[in-house]
Amino acid sequence: xxxxxxxxxxxxxxxxxxxxxGSVDWRGAKFVxxxxxAAVLAVGRAIxxxxxxxxxxxxxxxxxxxxxxxxGVERAFSVPELPETADDAxxxxxxxxxxxxxxDVDVVLVGDAVAYPAVAPTLAGALGWPAxxxxxxxxxxxxxxxxxRRVDDREEVLSVATPVVLGVSAAxxxxxxxxxxxxxxxxxxxxxxxxxxxxxxTPIDRLPERSARPPVSSAARLFTGTPESCAxxxxxxxxxxxxx
Amino acid sequence: xxxxxxxxxxxxxxxxxxxxxxxxxxxxxRVLAVGSPALAEVAAGACADSVTWxxxxxxxxxxARTPDAVRAVLESEPRAVLxxxxxxxxxxxxxxxxxxxxPVVPGVLSVVPEAxxxxxxxxxxxxxxxxxxxxxVPFAGLFAGPDVVPPVGVRPATVERVAAGTPxxxxxxxxxxxxxxxxxxxxxxxxxxxxxxxxxxxxxxxxRELAERLDAAIACSMPIADDFRWLPSERYxxxxxxxxxxxxxxxxxxxxxxxxxxxxxxxKVVVAVNSDPDAPIFRRADxxxxxxxxxxxxxxxxxxxxxxxxxxREEQADE
Numbered sequence: 382x383x384x385x386x387x388x389x390x391x392x393x394x395x396x397x398x399x400x401x402x403g404s405v406d407w408r409g410a411k412f413v414x415x416x417x418x419a420a421v422l423a424v425g426r427a428i429x430x431x432x433x434x435x436x437x438x439x440x441x442x443x444x445x446x447x448x449x450x451x452x453g454v455e456r457a458f459s460v461p462e463l464p465e466t467a468d469d470a471x472x473x474x475x476x477x478x479x480x481x482x483x484x485d486v487d488v489v490l491v492g493d494a495v496a497y498p499a500v501a502p503t504l505a506g507a508l509g510w511p512a513x514x515x516x517x518x519x520x521x522x523x524x525x526x527x528x529x530r531r532v533d534d535r536e537e538v539l540s541v542a543t544p545v546v547l548g549v550s551a552a553x554x555x556x557x558x559x560x561x562x563x564x565x566x567x568x569x570x571x572x573x574x575x576x577x578x579x580x581x582x583t584p585i586d587r588l589p590e591r592s593a594r595p596p597v598s599s600a601a602r603l604f605t606g607t608p609e610s611c612a613x614x615x616x617x618x619x620x621x622x623x624x625x
Numbered sequence: 626x627x628x629x630x631x632x633x634x635x636x637x638x639x640x641x642x643x644x645x646x647x648x649x650x651x652x653x654x655r656v657l658a659v660g661s662p663a664l665a666e667v668a669a670g671a672c673a674d675s676v677t678w679x680x681x682x683x684x685x686x687x688x689a690r691t692p693d694a695v696r697a698v699l700e701s702e703p704r705a706v707l708x709x710x711x712x713x714x715x716x717x718x719x720x721x722x723x724x725x726x727x728p729v730v731p732g733v734l735s736v737v738p739e740a741x742x743x744x745x746x747x748x749x750x751x752x753x754x755x756x757x758x759x760x761x762v763p764f765a766g767l768f769a770g771p772d773v774v775p776p777v778g779v780r781p782a783t784v785e786r787v788a789a790g791t792p793x794x795x796x797x798x799x800x801x802x803x804x805x806x807x808x809x810x811x812x813x814x815x816x817x818x819x820x821x822x823x824x825x826x827x828x829x830x831x832x833r834e835l836a837e838r839l840d841a842a843i844a845c846s847m848p849i850a851d852d853f854r855w856l857p858s859e860r861y862x863x864x865x866x867x868x869x870x871x872x873x874x875x876x877x878x879x880x881x882x883x884x885x886x887x888x889x890x891x892x893k894v895v896v897a898v899n900s901d902p903d904a905p906i907f908r909r910a911d912x913x914x915x916x917x918x919x920x921x922x923x924x925x926x927x928x929x930x931x932x933x934x935x936x937x938r939e940e941q942a943d944e
Binding site: 507535539594612 | 686712715716719724728745747750752753757759767793794796798800802811815839851865866872882883893894895896902905908913915921925927928
């Protein structure tokens with residue numbers, strides 16, 4: 382069986398420049414590892430090692446496909462031509478098609494990204510599999526997965542049968558990024574590039590954008606002057622708001 | 626008969642989602658409540674026309690009831706389905722959207738009917754732009770608008786309990802509080818949170834002093850707990866940490882990474898103190914001071930103590 386780790390599947394919203402008319406200039410920004418991707422990979426490696434599964438990387442868009450290969454993944458699939466869309470379901474449908482193409486997969490791990498919150502659950506929907514989101518960690522117990530997640534102020538441990546999609550939320554940053562040796566070795570590992578036509582996916586954007594604008598008041602009320610002056614103005618404002 | 630649906634696995638933003646769907650002017654707004662009897666009761670008071678309730682228990686999470694949820698929503702002809710952006714609600718929405726063949730819009734703020742489509746205003750790029758999308762019918766969305774309080778004395782909607790089918794093989798083995806004794810961030814009225822703008826652990830004294838003056842709990846961003854271990858992990862606020870909803874959230878030296886801001890989305894008033902004027906935290910904050918926290922925090926302490934601040938003295942001098 383295979384465990385699929387999905388990585389570098391979106392741009393970082395922080396890379397976008399929003400113009401005064403609401404239009405977006407990505408300034409050539411490429412897809413980058415998401416803030417959860419390192420955690421996704423760590424969980425994937427743990428499940429792979431414990432359960433005798435091969436770990437397969439899947440990436441879409443313009444990112445560097447070797448990112449996961451430098452972190453212990455033996456092979457990867459890439460779909461470079463991801464269409465621009467506001468529809469998380471379309472992104473998920475493409476990812477689901479890649480998972481089917483990989484074949485013999487019973488666990489899919491993807492970052493439970495704040496900026497793209499519907500991709501992980503809709504990927505599960507597209508595969509027809511159960512899903513658990515907000516996952517902090519997962520391991521293998523006999524033929525099932527034990528999944529730890531945070532739900533508000535409680536920690537839950539769930540037992541989950543496969544196949545399953547897990548949306549992973551990082552609780553820490555990557556601790557040991559690969560060195561130059563691993564990065565160079567990754568470039569020799571296989572990356573299979575797939576076209577949307579290979580996947581039998583027709584990308585139709587069902588959510589055309591009619592208009593866009595910056596929020597009316599997107600910025601904080603900033604206090605200026607000396608620290609003492611700023612502090613006095615701020616405290617006065619908070620008292621006027623009734624929160625002090 | 627068509628209906629618009631709210632899928633709820635907890636009470637967050639439930640009345641607001643019902644209110645938003647009223648804007649479509651359809652035949653009715655229904656709530657699918659997947660959870661405890663208490664959730665069904667809250668749903669009944671959320672101004673919906675009816676509530677369909679799928680019960681869960683201590684070992685059966687809402688996600689296990691996905692097939693029941695899909696079946697319940699598809700029995701009508703939904704035009705729009707909204708859910709809050711919580712993990713369980715998103716799982717149910719993802720399955721329903723796929724079954725409907727519907728696109729999914731994150732960050733939904735409002736919906737307006739237009740001919741055979743729906744105009745959906747949504748928040749994009751972390752709230753830096755608002756976009757209006759033309760969504761087909763049916764469509765699904767994750768709601769991100771502010772919550773509303775239902776009017777007093779509203780007549781409760783009828784609650785219909787659905788007989789549950791065979792659940793998916795997902796079960797809760799163990800559930801325990803993840804919060805240590807004395808750490809009550811989830812219910813704190815005021816919080817002072819500190820980030821990587823702090824230069825050393827010893828400097829936490831500055832933060833503690835401000836927190837004491839504000840009668841506030843102390844929290845932090847992920848690196849302070851995870852990388853530096855200056856504060857215990859249960860004080861880390863963010864998507865994978867504590868979700869907080871204080872009346873006042875003081876972010877000191879916190880840049881405002883998306884995963885952190887996700888943990889403070891329900892804070893009422895956010896104050897940011899940061900030396901970087903371009904820090905994302907200022908886009909979420911209501912008030913901000915661009916400055917060195919090592920100068921601003923003592924000044925705040927003095928102002929809170931009621932001593933004559935420089936500003937006051939300057940104003941008096943002007944008079």
